[in-house]
Amino acid sequence: MEQDLAGRQQAKQAAQAAPAAQAAGVKARFEEVSKRFGSGSDAVQALQPISLDIAENAFVCLVGPSGCGKTTLLNILAGFETATTGRVLMDGRPVEGPDARRGVVFQQGALFTWMNVLDNVAFGPIATGKSPSQARAIASQFLDVVGLASFARRYPYELSGGMQQRVGIARALANDPEILLMDEPFAALDAQTRELLQEEIKRIWQNTRKTVLWITHSIEEALFLATDVVVMSARPGRIKATFRPQFAHSEDPAVVASADFMRMKAEIFGLLRGEALAAQRQEEAQ
């Protein structure tokens, strides 16, 4: 199944090699994107103009203090919100509203509570024109990928938080999106569940090389998973630094204990600490 996915991905890459007029291998691009909420004296500048390229097959993690505009950035790429200035391109074309090429996984509360797990995952394939029986077959495959095949007939409220998130991931994957947008998908989970799911996500990414934009509070999570870690400042958000860790390619869960990992973690921690304090002062001032 996963090899199958990887194969499909390679085929797609080959197909996309032709219109390489745009920067080679850029899946999504933010061009001077800023966001302001409200108007007049109540207006809040959520994002400074930000430019960022997300390369094909990259796993990009955005880390930053609360309220720095990480989610806003993701929502703009998803098409849920529009940029106040600048534009967002995907495969060189401007994003105009949400569509099935960008799969989104939320922190929680986004599953369709009235459908069983299988129907949740089959929703995307049906929405994109598959027949119900095809859609169910696809859904079963992806439930298998996240290890929930035996829970297909259960309802979301019968599952633990970690299992619900796996359903959310399977649901996004089932549409075979070109990029996955994940908004703190593991933030509400306990530490053990989170670590297991991180390993699972890493395995899925290594097998599929799906392009990912991932938002997290956790520096460790970012370093463990990402090919690119983008550190954002306190509001109004801008990019403070980018890192290129190599740990995403490692298959060893113990990589988090390596000296390199620790050093990079300490560096990012140092950068973020000042921003987190600034964010705290902003909150207190309100």
Next chain:
Amino acid sequence: MSRNQANAASRRARWINLASFAGLLLFWVLITAPLFGSQPLVAPLFLPSPASVYDTFLMLMKNGYQGKTLWQHIGISLFRFGVAFGVTILVAVPLGLWMGMNRTVKAVLDPPIEITRPMPKLALLPLLIIWFGIGELSKIVIIVLALFPILSISAMQAVGGVGRRKVQAAMALGASRAMIFRRVIFPASLPGIFTSIRVSIGIGVTMLVGAELIATNAGIAYMAMSASDFLLTNVVIVGVLIMAVLGYTLDLLARALETRIVHWGGKEG
């Protein structure tokens, strides 16, 4: 609290419920029975004993009341309620959903609904009788008028309460507007709609009684009202009890439907 303790507590509450009910019945028996001397504490004209009410019930079952069987009286009441309730659900709920989806529709329909909402609907009955006569229509219309604002407004609010993330998730999965409505917004609104359906059962039964008290010659509330003219207290009480049982049964039915259809209500996932 552990599950066992919770079970024990709910068993205890059940026993207390039962004892409380039995106590009320005993009180009724005591004040209507000839305990001291030959006269009961409360004269049968005001409150007959449970046993004699039961006898009257059996008598009504056998002979009917004023040329109609008891079942015919119950049937005509249920018919009025059922038609009014069905029509209201079929019209008010879709309209409320539409208002929730479309601001223009909401702007058009808000004023008439908001103006009529606080009006005591029974006050309109004399007017409705002039318009629709003393037949079934005026009674059905008055129940519809009472339930319409409740059901349409709650359906509209249920749409507004659908989680934004669920709708966003559906959009990002490529769903069309029609599919988002049919498979996300509508089912997500159902728990709220069911709650208001249960509320409106009580109100609908109240309106039914009000309508039957005025101009009709059939129905359970009519039976009680006309029996009151002849001081047939037994019949009045049978009528009151039948209406109570009807209201209770309808609520049980709605609750059973609710747990069956919206089993996910109040649970997050």
